[in-house]
Amino acid sequence: MDLQTDNLFNLEGKIAVITGGASGLGAYYSQALLSAGADIFVVSRSQKGWEDLKEKASKIGRKALFLQQDITEEGVAAKVIATCVKAYGRLDILINNAGVQIRNSLLDFKDADWKKVIDINLNALYFLSHEAAKIMVKQHKGKIINIGSMQSFRAGKYIFPYTASKHGVIGLTKAYADALAADNIQVNAIAPGYIDTAMTKALQQDPNRSQEILSHIPAGHWAQPSELMGTVIYLSSDASNYVTGATIPVDGGYLLR
Known part of the structure; x- marks a missing residue:
């Protein structure tokens, strides 16, 4: 198919499910897809950020629907996808964004955590x-985008399950990409670097740790959340149709050092 370059990043008519898509970095992924023309289906444990996202969608003539749901409940994945398809009639993009991090020392880490x-x-x-x-x-078409981390590549001596899970995200990205490539479905991951968010304020305000992190970022600054938006649009669009199984670090060069 001969695609016009001005349409490569156009998501008009596409439907996206985004877990944790109304707050934190997830809200920026949602806004990015809305801005590129997609309609979205956000799944989150609380209603935090829903009204703001609804307003943003409405202002640009897009639709945002929501489901309050704990995605760890047994059998809920089928419910989430079925509810989206019932509402919109299709599903083109899945962004697996929802995540959690718990910190503790090795000997004190709890099995439940x-x-x-x-x-x-x-x-x-x-x-x-x-x-x-x-x-x-x-x-015979679709995009799955998983959210990794710098801990997809590095150790984390206080965040054992987080490190294991984010390494696993990259493994599953590759496995799904291999299994689904013949069906014209691309599966990729984004690995955000150190982002200026409310969750990282304490880290940024620690003069020793903040300087240590900055010394590893060739770009010389923490990223703004909006700096992730272009990558998620790219991986959701026809511009990335021959990209699958990849993990794209958006880290200002952090992993170079």
């Missing part, structure tokens, strides 16, 4: 991708 993190960060991603794939295979 390990399970909580793995269930949200890895198990939910697996099951949601599996259900989304059933729809996308029938359409």
Whole structure:
């Protein structure tokens, strides 16, 4: 198919499911897709950020629907995907964004905290991708985008389950990409670097740790959340149709050092 370059990044008519898509970095992923023409279906445990996102969607003539749901509950992946398809009639993009991090020293780490993190960060991603794939295979087209981390590549001596889960995200991205490539479904991941968000304020305000991090970022600054928006549009669009199984660090060069 001969695509015009001005349409490569156009998501008009596309439907996207985004977990955790109304707050934190997820809200920026949602806004990015809306701005490129997609309509969205946001799944989150609370209604935080819903009204703001609805307003932003309405202002540009796009639609945002929401489902309040704990995505770690058994069997819920099928419910999420079915509810989206019932509402919109199709599913083109899945962004597995929802995640959690718990910190503790090695000997004090609780088994329950390990399970909580793995269930949200890895198990939910697996099951949601599996259900989304059933729809996308029938359409012979789709995009699955997983959210990794710098801890997809590095150790984290206080965040054991988070590190394990984010390494696992990259493994599942590759496995799903391999399994679904013949069905014209691309599966990729984004690995955000150090982003200026409310969750990282304490880290930024620690003069020693902040300087240590900055010394590893060739770009010389923490990223603004909006600096992730272009990558998520790219991976959701026809511009990335021959890209699959990749993990794109958006880190200002952090991993170079």
